[in-house]
Amino acid sequence: MANRWKNTLKESDATPESVYLNRRQIMAGLAGLGAIGGAASVGLMSGSKPAVASTDPLEPNTLEEITSYNNFYEFGTGKDDPARYADQMTTSPWTVKVDGMVDRPGDYTFEDIMAKMTIEERIYRFRCVEAWSMVIPWNGFELADLLELAGVQSSAKYIAFETLLRPEEMPGVNFPVLDWPYVEGLRMDEAMHPLTMMATGIYGRDLPNQNGAPLRLVVPWKYGFKSIKSIVGITAMDQEPPTSWNKSQPREYGFYSNVNPEVNHPRWSQASERRIGGGLFAKRVPTLMFNGYEDEVAGLYAGMDLRAHF
Amino acid sequence: MSMADRLNGVARKVPTGAVYLLFLLPAPWFFYLAANGQMGVEPINTLERKYGEMALQLLILGLAITPLRQYLGINLIRFRRAIGLLAFAYVAMHLLVWLVLDVGILSQIWADILKRPYITVGMGGFALMIPLAITSNNMSIRKLGPKWRKLHRLTYGVVLLGALHFLMLSKGFQLEPLIYAALIGGLLLTRLAPPKSMERARST
Numbered sequence: 048m049a050n051r052w053k054n055t056l057k058e059s060d061a062t063p064e065s066v067y068l069n070r071r072q073i074m075a076g077l078a079g080l081g082a083i084g085g086a087a088s089v090g091l092m093s094g095s096k097p098a099v100a101s102t103d104p105l106e107p108n109t110l111e112e113i114t115s116y117n118n119f120y121e122f123g124t125g126k127d128d129p130a131r132y133a134d135q136m137t138t139s140p141w142t143v144k145v146d147g148m149v150d151r152p153g154d155y156t157f158e159d160i161m162a163k164m165t166i167e168e169r170i171y172r173f174r175c176v177e178a179w180s181m182v183i184p185w186n187g188f189e190l191a192d193l194l195e196l197a198g199v200q201s202s203a204k205y206i207a208f209e210t211l212l213r214p215e216e217m218p219g220v221n222f223p224v225l226d227w228p229y230v231e232g233l234r235m236d237e238a239m240h241p242l243t244m245m246a247t248g249i250y251g252r253d254l255p256n257q258n259g260a261p262l263r264l265v266v267p268w269k270y271g272f273k274s275i276k277s278i279v280g281i282t283a284m285d286q287e288p289p290t291s292w293n294k295s296q297p298r299e300y301g302f303y304s305n306v307n308p309e310v311n312h313p314r315w316s317q318a319s320e321r322r323i324g325g326g327l328f329a330k331r332v333p334t335l336m337f338n339g340y341e342d343e344v345a346g347l348y349a350g351m352d353l354r355a356h357f
Numbered sequence: 358m359s360m361a362d363r364l365n366g367v368a369r370k371v372p373t374g375a376v377y378l379l380f381l382l383p384a385p386w387f388f389y390l391a392a393n394g395q396m397g398v399e400p401i402n403t404l405e406r407k408y409g410e411m412a413l414q415l416l417i418l419g420l421a422i423t424p425l426r427q428y429l430g431i432n433l434i435r436f437r438r439a440i441g442l443l444a445f446a447y448v449a450m451h452l453l454v455w456l457v458l459d460v461g462i463l464s465q466i467w468a469d470i471l472k473r474p475y476i477t478v479g480m481g482g483f484a485l486m487i488p489l490a491i492t493s494n495n496m497s498i499r500k501l502g503p504k505w506r507k508l509h510r511l512t513y514g515v516v517l518l519g520a521l522h523f524l525m526l527s528k529g530f531q532l533e534p535l536i537y538a539a540l541i542g543g544l545l546l547t548r549l550a551p552p553k554s555m556e557r558a559r560s561t
Contacts, residue, residue: 112398124531127397177528179399224529295529314473314526316465327392327400330461 052169052189052241052343107170108181110250112324117257118175119276120224121210121217128219129257135216136277138260147207147282150198157261161247163196164188168251169244169265174306174338176270178331180320185265186248191239199235199283206238207231207288208264209280225291231275232288232302233266236347242267242340245278268337268344270304301357305348306338310357361430368433376439383411384450405454412447413523413537415440416516420544427547438493441512445490448483448519475525482518485511513548516541 119129122136141157166186174180194206212228214220220227237243246265247254254260259276266273272292282288292300299313308318319331337344348356387407391400396407419440425431460466469476489511491497498505520541523534 116398120529124527124529124533126399179402222530222532224531292529311472314475316469316473318465319462321399321401323398326394327404327458329401 105170105172105182107184107250108324113181113183113249114255114257116179116181116323118177118271119219119257119259121212121219121227121229122257123219124224132218133256133260135218136211136213136256136260137216138256138277141261141279143262143279143281145197145281147284148200148203149194149283150200152197155197160193160196160262164192164245166247171242171265171267172335172338172340173265173267173271173274174320174334176272176300176304176312176317178315178317178320178334179323180334180338181323184250185244185246186251187244187246187262187265189241190243190245190264191241193245193281194238194283197281197283202285203283204235204285205283205288206233206235207280207282207284208233208275208278209282210275211277211279225295229275229291230288231264231273231290233264233273234287234347237266240344240347242343268306268340270306272300273304303348303353303356305344305353305357306334307336307353307357308334309336310354359430365430365432368431368435371436373436373439376436377443380411380415380440380443381446384408384447401454401458405451405459408447408451408454409523412444412451413519415444415447416512416519417537417540417544419444419512420516420541424544424547442490442493445486448486452479452483475522478518478525479522482515482522485515485518489515513545516545 115130116126117129118126119133122129122132139157142154143157143160144154146152166188168184168186170182170184172180173183190206199206208231210229211217212220233243244265245262246259247262249255249258254263256277259274259278262278263276264274264278273290287302290300290302292304293302306317311317317334320334321329321331335341387396387404390396391404394400396403419437422433422437422440425433456466460469470480471477489509492501492505492508501508520534520538523537527534
């Protein structure tokens with residue numbers, strides 16, 4: 048069942064790409080006239096209050112921004128490495144191996160999946176654990192729909208995900224930055240939440256390789272590294288699955304990794320973030336609890352100590 | 358005439374002012390690129406990192422001067438003060454970008470310096486450089502006498518803190534900071550085992 052969730056961010060209708068790509072110049076012009084207010088102008092107008100409410104209209108980042116500044120360590124640790132090297136990755140044919148506690152395990156081709164899913168657009172905030180953020184117009188489907196397709200059993204409590212590991216196409220995996228392949232996981236209620244999606248596109252076009260083609264997870268209330276890219280494996284299980292960053296630095300990266308301005312990373316503050324696209328003189332903006340999706344997801348963690356379960 | 362002699366001949370003709378100019382030029386150039394959208398979509402971090410890397414590279418160059426003379430007979434000692442002061446300038450610019458453009462929130466700056474170990478280490482390195490920069494002139498050398506040499510051994514502490522700072526701020530197990538650390542470590546090791554005879558180095 049698609050369309051369970053309605054965008055709180057504006058721009059829900061498809062907007063011609065030329066409009067997106069030119070928006071920054073248009074806004075810069077308007078800001079000069081002092082003609083606009085709201086969150087979108089934070090980086091442009093000094094003295095204006097930063098956005099704090101999740102319902103503030105936010106401008107999506109440009110396609111260039113979204114595709115040129117990425118973390119995808121399989122292609123290198125530099126922010127521009129994915130844009131430079133990810134086109135070496137073969138994304139067709141593509142198979143997702145679905146196994147574990149499901150009624151219909153098997154190798155699902157990308158085409159099989161796409162034929163059965165309803166694609167919709169979701170404009171989400173994206174907050175990296177490194178304290179930068181973007182607003183991204185994803186296309187995709189709800190993970191819950193895919194899990195229904197696979198027939199997840201009621202005894203399953205967690206979903207584990209795995210990224211492609213293909214050293215001949217991924218220069219970054221020759222160095223043990225992390226224990227490859229990249230793995231991630233969600234608790235079942237997180238996985239089934241209507242905000243949780245599998246993205247297959249951005250701005251109405253196929254997902255670029257550096258953004259995790261052909262399909263990736265998007266969990267907008269968690270730090271970006273939870274939104275695992277280029278998925279080849281999905282496993283339903285009854286135990287908490289290992290996750291890559293948690294294995295690498297358990298003190299710094301927890302299983303939950305919910306965006307939380309009150310719980311700092313041991314090495315840097317998470318209280319504020321820089322929105323990509325503001326240029327050299329952009330100010331930081333306050334980080335929102337659950338990345339602005341508190342109303343939708345806070346209930347999942349009722350009674351949990353979010354400092355202990357960071 | 359040996360390779361080292363020829364290099365020394367060329368180096369003698371280069372005025373130190375040219376070294377200052379050559380190494381200072383990237384600073385405004387990087388800033389111009391960052392301010393004009395030519396340093397990627399997150400220019401603040403990129404600029405910060407460029408200045409920081411430049412500082413580390415200059416520190417490594419400064420550390421290499423003594424072993425270059427001892428082991429290869431290449432004498433660049435005339436440029437060492439310029440290189441040290443340039444390294445200090447780049448550390449200062451790196452710090453300024455972090456203070457003004459990156460964080461920009463005074464309360465958060467203090468919290469970061471005290472609570473974030475990699476920032477504490479970086480600030481420590483900067484603090485150690487201040488007395489070195491202040492005493493990088495002929496008058497101080499004359500006044501301090503043998504104490505000047507002792508004081509300037511603080512450079513070893515500075516480079517160690519710089520290497521550590523870079524290692525600590527990286528996410529995961531990354532190659533680049535390890536290369537810097539290895540270079541710095543290697544150059545410091547040459548101090549522990551200097552060549553037996555300086556005469557031999559000079560005569561080759």
